[in-house]
Amino acid sequence: MTQKWDIVIVGGGIAGYVAANYLAKTNLSILILEKGKNVGGRARTNRINQQYLNQGPHALYKKGKAKSILEELKINLNGKSPKTGGILIENNIEYAAPFSPLELFTTNLLNGKERLEWVSVLLKLMSADPEKLAEQTFQQWVQQTARSKMVESLLYTLGRLATYCHAPEMVSAKVMVSNMKNAMGGVLYLDSGWQTIIDQLHNKAILAGVQVQSHTRVKQISPAPQGQFKLVLSNNEEILGKYVICTSSPQELHELLVEKLNLDQNHFYAQITPIRGATLDVALTQLPNPKQLFALGITDPLYYSVHSNYARLSDDNKSAVLHVFKYLHPDDQIDGTSIKDELEQFLDKLQPGWQQYVISSRFIPNITVNHRLPQIGDESKLQRSKTAIPGLYIAGDWASPDSILADGAVRSGKQAAEEIIFNEMRKNSANIERRLPTI
Structure with missing residues (x-):
């Protein structure tokens, strides 16, 4: 039998879960479909050898929209703020950062x-x-x-x-x-990583009656009779939804849709460029240079920070968990070997002899940090979270007109939920008016 739902959310990342938690306060039936084995998207934290590694450096703005919305949803955000000190490096010379x-x-x-x-x-x-x-x-x-x-x-x-x-x-x-x-x-580094946000959002959603299916890839979304949407899964099963919130990338959204958006929206989605980077995530038994906690390249677009100095990121709380990161330009050609060498050499300058203390080390040469590099004119093309197809909404780090990263994902997730709730209230009000006797 074809499953029927009021709301189907494509993607079990932070945007999808924020939307689900707001919508769970209604009487609408909600299903989250996640293509991966585990939910969380890029907010997942991997526990490797008793160390907690985010997928690259993650920090939560203390004055950002994400923090206030997550707190509104009663999500606990435990961690500390890094100090503003550190060094800047130019031509192999270290300078105190004037921050x-x-x-x-x-x-x-x-x-x-x-x-x-x-x-x-x-x-x-x-x-x-x-x-x-x-x-x-x-x-x-x-x-x-x-x-x-x-x-x-x-x-x-x-x-x-x-x-x-x-x-x-x-x-x-x-x-x-x-x-x-x-x-x-200021920012927060979170104890046990960003997985704690996902776990709390997931548990609250499940307790509120939201259903979650992982390992479930959507391959097609098309309009169906009675104002619904038909979602065809990779195993050719079909699901019907009254509303759909799609939290995938703009390119994936374009590929999923049978009925394409209008020409301008199609062109815009096809032209969106992601923000990319390369990350070296490292856990050490100790820091060779314990005072060196934060550094940035000036001409070289490099970053280094010891997150475990402010957040609990190991089971014994004795290890050092750090991230070395290269900010990539959209035109950069990815040569994984040379980038890895570059990141390791940067770490060598800051923590000489670090290799002998390695507990775990992970290199990701090409990670999508945000699905949209924010450019002039994006705001007018991303007004609110509706698409040109009624009942289909977008959310994600790229979908908020004036926000990116976690702020964009969380904000757009809440906005999509609010628009659906408002639409339902408007429909219910209209139905009540039609049923009222005329005097």
Whole structure:
């Protein structure tokens, strides 16, 4: 028999689970379909040799939408905030990062004039109205804001750190500045990794009656009679849904749809570029250099951070769990061997002799950090989470008009749920009015 559901959510990642938890407060039947063996998507944390490794460096903005929405859903977010100190590396020389008042006035990276300019630029950043930057690229904003090349470089470095974006000539200044302002408010590294978010969302959804099917790939979505959707699975089983929330990538969504979206939306989805990176995730019995906890390359788009100094990421709480990451430009050709060498050499500079302390090490040469590199004009094409097909909604890190990363995923998941709830209330109200006797 064909299964029938009020709502079918394609994808068991953070966006899908947030939507499910809001919708679970209604009387609607809800099914989550996850193509993988395990739910969670890129928020999954792997437990390897009693160490908890996120898929690359993950941090939650303390002032971001994701944190406030997850707290609204009663999700516990246990962890601590990293300190703002650390080093910047340029031409193999280490400098104190001018991201805190002490380092600002002691670093050798900046001369006196550049120090004053950097303070002025940070104040401009914090007071900037992102809405007024919608027609500018991040590069254009940086060049208008900074006078010296060094301060320009610092803004690009801070932008990468806040957004994972390494294409200033392409990305929207509005989205970049908005995310940088959030990042300046601090981040959280989570105890036991981001899996804790998924586990809590999953358990709450199950207790509320949401059904979850993993190892279930959807290969086609098409309109069905009576305003429904037919979802054909990879084993050719069929599922009917009154509403569908699709949390897959824009390219996957395009491939799934039998009835295509309008021409403009089709073209937009096909042109969306992902944010990519390469990650080296490492657990060590100890740090050769225990004081070296955070570093960024200035010209080289590299990142290093010891997350276990602020979050519990091992069963014994004695190990060091760290991430070394390279921000990739959309035009970069991926050579896994050379990138791995680059990341390991960067770690060698910071933690000489680290190889003899390895508990586990994992290299991922090409990881999708976000399914949409935010560009000028995206906002108008992503207004709210409806598609051109009534009853079909999108959610995910790419689907929110002015947010990316976890903020975009969580925000769009909630928004899709709210729009469905509003639509149901409107229909129910109309039905009641039709049944009322006329006087």
